[in-house]
Amino acid sequence: MRAGRDDDADVIVVGAGPAGTSTAHWCASAGLDVLLLEKASFPRDKVCGDGLTPRAVGELARMGVATQEEDGWIRNEGLRVVAGGRSWELAWPDIVSYPGYGMARSRMTLDHRLAQHAQASGAKLLERTKVTAPLLDERTGRVVGVEAQPLDARGRADGVTTTYRAPVVVAADGVSSRFATALGITRRDDRPLGTAVRTYFRTQTAAGTTTRHEDPWMESHLELWDGAPGASNLLPGYGWIFALGDGTTNVGLGAVSSTPAKQSAAGNDYRALLETWVRNTPDEWGFRPENQVGPIRGAALPMGFNRGPLYRDGALLVGDAAGMVSPFNGEGIAYGLQAGRVAADAIAQARTRASDDAREATLTTYADRMRADLGGYYTLGRWFVQLIEHPQIMRACVKYGLPRPVVMRFVLKLLSDCYEPRGGDWVDRVIAGLTRVVPAA
Known part of the structure; x- marks a missing residue:
């Protein structure tokens, strides 16, 4: 995957949402030349709840994103659950792995802030640039770049199609992921x-x-x-x-x-x-x-890794493009940020390998690491969705489960994905154990 003289970058990232900007930031921080392509122009809106769990806040901290209140961030203490005519205020778990608070910020400004952060790290951002197709090597079929169309302020074609080349392309273009679809990587119909x-x-x-x-x-x-x-x-x-x-x-x-x-x-x-x-x-x-x-x-x-494989022939899928939304709570930002970090590490490590086979094997570790960390949790989430589809089960959970403090502790950690993966209290150990023993498909 070593960049050649004709390449425009070491890595091209398609889409500048949280997953794409995280990938771009981490790749640029590792010294790679990064081209980040976004079809809209910032600031731009995105449908979302705008909430950030402690897991997401932890990823922002790793990236070095400033989250002071005076910069437009608001902290929250936990989750207020309302059901059955009652409410319970559940503080975020106090654990080592994640901070003890969440945050909120509209995607209109969050995504813009993350794109600016990626640029400050060294990534080159091209807005109003719509990727129309992958560029494939005629001999091997490997992804070696993209075809991209410049757009005007109204999103209409404005200029000639341009070819951008790189040895690795990261698809971060959202739930529809036209880039992945063009490669024949389609959505699974057995996922929530x-x-x-x-x-x-x-x-x-x-x-x-x-x-x-x-x-x-x-x-x-x-x-x-x-x-x-x-x-x-x-x-x-x-x-x-x-x-x-x-x-x-x-x-x-x-x-x-x-x-x-x-x-x-x-x-x-x-x-x-x-x-x-x-x-x-x-x-x-x-x-x-x-x-x-x-x-x-x-x-x-x-949800639940609904598109895969996560890596194939020079293309990595991150965030919504790979279906990295939790079936438990609809949270996707934390996993998109995490995926960008893990993908960038695999890409940077692959550059140090001396043979094509070794580089390919290193890129494949991205999918292995993401499934090892999230696969079991997502499987539990799929089973959870199958249960709550039955109204009688949902009613029983609300009536008999929520009033019990120990159940609420378990539910908060499980639904928010804020538990200690190793160690912690007995609730952490139960959840971590379950994620390890269920199939990580």
Whole structure:
């Protein structure tokens, strides 16, 4: 994979979301020439809950991203769970592996900040550059670059297609990942698929100022009803209220099905469900149409390694392009950041190998490391989704499980993926043990 004289970079990264910018940062920090291609221009919006778990905060710390409050970050203490007419405030676990707090920041500014950080590390960013196809070696079929089309401010083609060459290309182009699809790496239909919809509300209202925008707890509502006439059905998913500290609050809901086919069969109108839910919130929260900022937007959540292989013939998949969203909670930022770090390490190490076979074997370690760390956890998540698809099981969990402190401790660590992988208390050991004994497929 050693860069040749005709190459434009040592590595090309397609997509400048958290996974792509993490990859670019770590590769550039290792001394590699990095070309980061983004089809939009910053700042740009992204459908997300905007919440960062302690695991994600830990990755930002590794990257050296400044997260001071005066720079637009807000910390949160833990998770407030609302269900069955009650609420519980659960502090983030105090463990060695991750910080004891989460954060929140809108993706409009988060992604821009991470792209700037990658640039400061030495990566070259090209915005309004749409990758249209992989470039393949005619003899071996190996990925050796990309074809890219410059775009104007409206996203229309603007200029001639350009070829960029590099011995390694990283696909970080999101849930659809046209780059991976063009290589024949398609999505699996036996993995969970989630849907998230969200909007924003100002907390400065006609009736005064609410404090929802500076709530120190990320709030999760575990009971979502489909709004059907008569007896409504309990949906597998949750609603969220995440304070952003800037006078606005991210309000949304996510639902998950064990397979894409089951989600399609459900046929739920999630935008209408969100409208119904916020309409029934207390007036003092200010979640009313006159305070809404922007429309309700939705996105698919690819879960549990729903696309693979993670590495093949010079192309690595990171973040949503590889389906690295947790089936437990819809969290994807932490895993995208982690994947960028692990991918960059494999790429940098491969450059030091003296033969093609050794370099290829080193690049393959990226997939092995990601599956070793997340494969068992994602398998547990798939089983979890299969259970909560049954309304009677969901009702039993809410009624009999949540009121028990020991159950809540277990649920918080499992659902947030904030447990000690080695050592810790008995809850950590149980979860870590389960992730090791289940298939990591």
